Amino acid sequence: MKMTGRCWMTALGLTLMTAACAAEDAAQSDKPTEEIIEIRRDRTPVTEFTPTELEARIDDLVKAINQSGLKPIEMVVLLKHLSTFFEPIATGANRAMGELEAVGNVLGPSTQMTTDDGTASQNLQNQQIANAIEDGVQGLGISPYDVLNEPSVKEAVKQKLHVVTFDTDLKDSGRTLYVGAIQKEAGAKAAQALLDSKIKDDEIPALPPPPGTILVHGDASTQWYDGSQRTFGVLDVLGQTGYTAQVVQAVFINGQEGYDVDQLKTQILNANPPVVGMIGVFNISYRCVMAAEDTGRLDIPIVTFDFDPKTVEYMQKKRIKATVVQRQYYEGYLVPYILYGIQHIGLEATKQILGPLMVDEKGMPDEHRVNIGVDVVPANKFQAYNDFLDQIGSIQ
Structure with a gap:
């Protein structure tokens, strides 16, 4: 060598x-x-x-x-x-x-x-x-x-x-x-988690029946293959329901969190039919919660991706129904x-x-x-999952 x-x-x-x-x-x-x-x-x-x-x-x-x-x-x-x-x-x-x-x-x-x-x-x-x-x-x-x-x-x-x-x-x-x-499969599991009535918590709003708009904080461009595949996985599942799926482009550029949240807020305020659910497919998807809170829409059930510390914080506050963790x-x-x-x-x-x-x-x-x-972690199990990650030295 x-x-x-x-x-x-x-x-x-x-x-x-x-x-x-x-x-x-x-x-x-x-x-x-x-x-x-x-x-x-x-x-x-x-x-x-x-x-x-x-x-x-x-x-x-x-x-x-x-x-x-x-x-x-x-x-x-x-x-x-x-x-x-x-x-x-x-x-x-x-x-x-x-x-x-x-x-x-x-x-x-x-x-x-x-x-x-x-x-x-x-x-x-x-x-x-x-x-x-x-x-x-x-x-x-x-x-x-x-x-x-x-x-x-x-x-x-x-x-x-x-x-x-x-x-x-x-x-x-x-x-x-x-x-x-497999990113398309992972995206599909996020959509299924939002739709699944068995994943519930009395402190978290339930997804109402259609019609209604579900915002997907993702990336539908083909420039980022994995990101788009995850987004398409969500859209494939939602396309079989009576909901209207609307993609909001996620923005990763440093210092642009406020702009990204504002995009989500604009869609929450203007969507027709009204927004009834949100799915974020990246580790920054806790921003969905920030936008919902800023518009006073605490009735929107939200599913996120990954286990970012901010995501964990919002799960503890019962603002996230479930998160899909790679x-x-x-x-x-x-x-x-x-x-x-x-x-x-x-x-x-x-x-x-x-x-x-x-x-x-x-x-x-x-x-x-x-x-x-991937692991689908409902809000009522976030602490148990956090303990597991701690045991294997995997807290981020």
């Missing part, structure tokens, strides 16, 4: 998330890499939220790898950033790399970069991918921004580097596998194990073990995506 001595530090304030640099001298020496006796996983607590099928597949992968004559491999996992939403991903990836005794790092800016020019974050990831290729790593995990990262991923694949995407996919890049939620910790945890499995037992054997998880939104086999699912 080739190491350049950079130890992955750059002038861009990247945070080094593992102790891999301590192993740099050993990696640069001519001595053969010492074999690992056996991989031993840290056990995940069993609760109503523990994904038992996913845990079983990881256990099976570990068993197969343990029979392969283990040697550490060099890998790098690239995150959009290391704060808020991505903190649990970093936790999972670091834990897995520690269990595997893998050489490498989990990298990303310490906080979300300002992306007003639209290219700063993508350019950073492209440089990180180039570094990975130069350093001769054997596996690369990446949460890419968009198609501006696609040429770099294609170059990594051309150099025989196995690439696993997570959180966001680049399906046309030649990547080996994607790990995460399993970020498991995204980060599974990627190093997949990269390690590909190297030790081969891609096909790894995919065979993960087979029960490799299905699309219709439950059909999917050769390139590992569907780790």
Whole structure:
């Protein structure tokens, strides 16, 4: 394995998330890499939220790898950033790399970069991918921004580097596998949660029967494939009801939260028929609550996405009916194990073990995506879910 001595530090304030640099001298020496006796996983607590099928597949992968004559491999996992939403991903990836005794790092800016020019974050990831290729790593995990990262991923694949995407996919890049939620399915579950009369709390308004408008705080453009797929999943379900679905474009630009909330407020005040429900499909979807409160519409049931601290706060106040949570910790945890499995037992054997998880939104086999699912957390269980995340070190 080739190491350049950079130890992955750059002038861009990247945070080094593992102790891999301590192993740099050993990696640069001519001595053969010492074999690992056996991989031993840290056990995940069993609760109503523990994904038992996913845990079983990881256990099976570990068993197969343990029979392969283990040697550490060099890998790098690239995150959009290391704060808020991505903190649990970093936790999972670091834990897995520690269990595997893998050489490498989990990298990303310490906080979300300002992306007003639209290219700063993508350019950073492209440089990180180039570094990975130069350093001769054997596996690369990446949460890419968009198609501006696609040429770099294609170059990594051309150099025989196995690439696993997570959180966001680049399906046309030649990547080996994607790990995460199937976004259209996740969006559909958000819509079903709003419609489900069995998910109820006496302190939260119920969705009245149609007619009525349901605002969808999402992204229906095709420029962001995953974002639009999640939004379309919501629209597909609502299209089978008597409600009118209206998409309000979510705005992520730094400093634009007020503008985003104002857009939602305008639609609440002017929609015809009147707004009777709201669904937000991104981690900023707590803004739906802010808009409803600002217009005095406390009667609107709201379903959100993810487990942002502000979302948790509003759930505690009984302002959110349910939230759909991506399993970020498991995204980060599974990627190093997949990269390690590909190297030790081969891609096909790894995919065979993960087979029960490799299905699309219709439950059909999917050769390139590992569907780790989502958690639908109703308001009356937010504390239990928060406790589960705390147990696995996954609070963001």
